[in-house]
Amino acid sequence: MRNPLILIVDDEPKSRQGLKRRLDAWNEQLADIHTAGTAFEALEFMQEHEVDLLITDIRMPEMTGLELIEKTKKLNQEPVFIVISAYSEFEYAQRALKMGVVNYLLKPVKKEAFIEAVSSALAAREKKDRYAMVEKAMEDPALEQIESLPEPLQEAAQFIEEHLGEKFSLKDVAAHVHLNPSYFSVLFKEQMGITFSEFLTRKRLQQAKRILLTSDLPVGEIAERTGYQTAKYFIQIFKEYEGKTPSKYRKEARED
Structure with missing residues (x-):
């Protein structure tokens, strides 16, 4: 079984690398962790790789994190999503929930909350994969x-x-x-x-x-x-x- 692949998308280099360092230090699931500075860079990456967990900032130039999620779904990929925002805006959180986002975190993100969110998201992805595997086996x-x-x-x-x-x-x-x-x-x-x-x-x-x-x-x-x-x-x-x-x-x- 391949290691889970995590993609972190944030236009702020300091924030992006900070999240990656936290996961590199934790990384109990031996995940492959990658980053992207723009939504377009993320989409290009996902053309070539199957992402299991997409962690994205909401406010980014040219394309928001929620728009990125919508486009990801059109790529025939089904990662689980975590959204990070510097803004406590109910409308964003509500839209994210409707799009199937498993967690909505506010900046500055606390280390414990972030690791717990990632761990839960990967568990949700594993459960989703197992369910899909069983459904496929049941087809006749x-x-x-x-x-x-x-x-x-x-x-x-x-x-x-x-x-x-x-x-x-x-x-x-x-x-x-x-x-x-x-x-x-x-x-x-x-x-x-x-x-x-x-x-x-x-x-x-x-x-x-x-x-x-x-x-x-x-x-x-x-x-x-x-x-x-x-x-x-x-x-x-x-x-x-x-x-x-x-x-x-x-x-x-x-x-x-």
Whole structure:
């Protein structure tokens, strides 16, 4: 996993370098710390680098810090933002909050408050990245068309979702939605494009990936929670679909 990248933007050299020295002295997260003297310099830097935390002064010539934040979002970058201002103006603070700024600090910035703000912002960025990683792992087009299905199949999908950790068959689900098993099987594949068995496997693996990425539970317990009778069979199925074991999947995801 790469070190977080912090960019400090301030048109006042003394202020800019002072903030950088504070972070260099602290730097518990081994962050890469860079500075820019203008918003345009910052935007040019972000064309080439992915910034995790942008710390910007509000009042700068040619472009304000809030305008810089707006342009940053258009670069397809999603850093977290800290705004620093010499002015205690409610309007600025209100606008900053609406733009997703995680902290608004007034100059002169106290060392403890600054370090605490940076630490919290990096934690927020890490949480945001982890959430995005889990969301990406959950993507499966074959599982995302439930709302357009006939009502019996919507009920079937809900039943499956609520009982993933239990043992049940196609007959059990068909009985739950009051359909003949053979008809239910044909209808399911016709509407979903995959068989009931394939759908169930994908749902269980989707849930398994969520648990792998958000917990340290052992593989055997994850297998049990997602409806597999043995860890060996779970690992076999997981590897068949993902090309790697659950443990390797978790390890590589966290390293990335």
